[in-house]
Amino acid sequence: MPASIDVAFTPDLLPFFDLTGKTVVVADLLRATTTITFAVANGATAITPVLTPEDAFRLAADQPNTLIGGERGGVKVDGFDLGNSPREYTEAVVSDRRIVLTTTNGTRTLQACRAAERVLVGSFLNLRAVVDRLAQVEGELVFACSGREGGFCTEDTVFAGACVAALGETQLTDAAEAAKILYQIHRDDLLGMLKNCYHGQYLAAIGLGEDLEFCAQVDRVDVVPCQIGGRITA
Ligand code: MLT
Numbered sequence: 001m002p003a004s005i006d007v008a009f010t011p012d013l014l015p016f017f018d019l020t021g022k023t024v025v026v027a028d029l030l031r032a033t034t035t036i037t038f039a040v041a042n043g044a045t046a047i048t049p050v051l052t053p054e055d056a057f058r059l060a061a062d063q064p065n066t067l068i069g070g071e072r073g074g075v076k077v078d079g080f081d082l083g084n085s086p087r088e089y090t091e092a093v094v095s096d097r098r099i100v101l102t103t104t105n106g107t108r109t110l111q112a113c114r115a116a117e118r119v120l121v122g123s124f125l126n127l128r129a130v131v132d133r134l135a136q137v138e139g140e141l142v143f144a145c146s147g148r149e150g151g152f153c154t155e156d157t158v159f160a161g162a163c164v165a166a167l168g169e170t171q172l173t174d175a176a177e178a179a180k181i182l183y184q185i186h187r188d189d190l191l192g193m194l195k196n197c198y199h200g201q202y203l204a205a206i207g208l209g210e211d212l213e214f215c216a217q218v219d220r221v222d223v224v225p226c227q228i229g230g231r232i233t234a
Pocket of ligand 1: 028030031032033071074075084103104105106107146203
């Protein structure tokens with residue numbers, strides 16, 4: 001069981017956290033960490049998050065058998081193989097492939113957590129698997145919510161709160177308590193929460209409403225992707 005749990009509501013707060021020696025779970029429910037979870041579950045051999053499309057093209061050019069995925073404004077970048085819809089990352093598409101991924105907020109957060117001892121990737125798709133893994137952690141645990149362009153996002157905090165609630169008795173910061181309360185408010189209608197939140201409404205408005213139903217699935221897979229040395233693997 002973690003000794004304590006804290007939550008960074010946005011990546012802009014991460015510089016105020018000392019992540020050294022800690023376990024971090026990165027959350028970007030809509031949609032980067034859902035996409036990464038599903039891609040790894042479907043056999044992607046490694047996912048490298050990078051900050052810009054230019055970095056993605058450069059890195060992929062040096063690596064055979066690599067797909068480039070991600071978005072800007074929620075939409076696939078020109079010249080990329082894939083967007084950031086988890087539904088695109090099927091076994092037929094990603095099995096035995098490397099992926100270079102760049103998204104607006106999620107990959108930024110993953111990069112910002114590199115000082116941590118362990119960086120795990122969470123989503124509703126692998127909620128139970130993440131909680132089971134975290135139950136083995138003995139040090140301090142921090143949830144890094146990706147938010148939206150530096151701001152707060154309900155859905156990432158609800159995910160953090162779901163993990164806090166499932167982990168049970170340990171020392172919680174006020175932020176972790178608040179995340180748990182937010183989860184308790186939304187626990188019976190996660191899809192409704194995704195449909196109501198700002199980014200969910202944005203995705204629906206650009207024709208990606210089906211992604212909300214996909215991202216609301218709980219415990220669909222049992223992998224816990226882990227970022228080591230800038231690469232995410234099973
Ligand atoms: C992000 O990283 O900002 C998101 O995953 C955006 C999205 O594609 O929905």
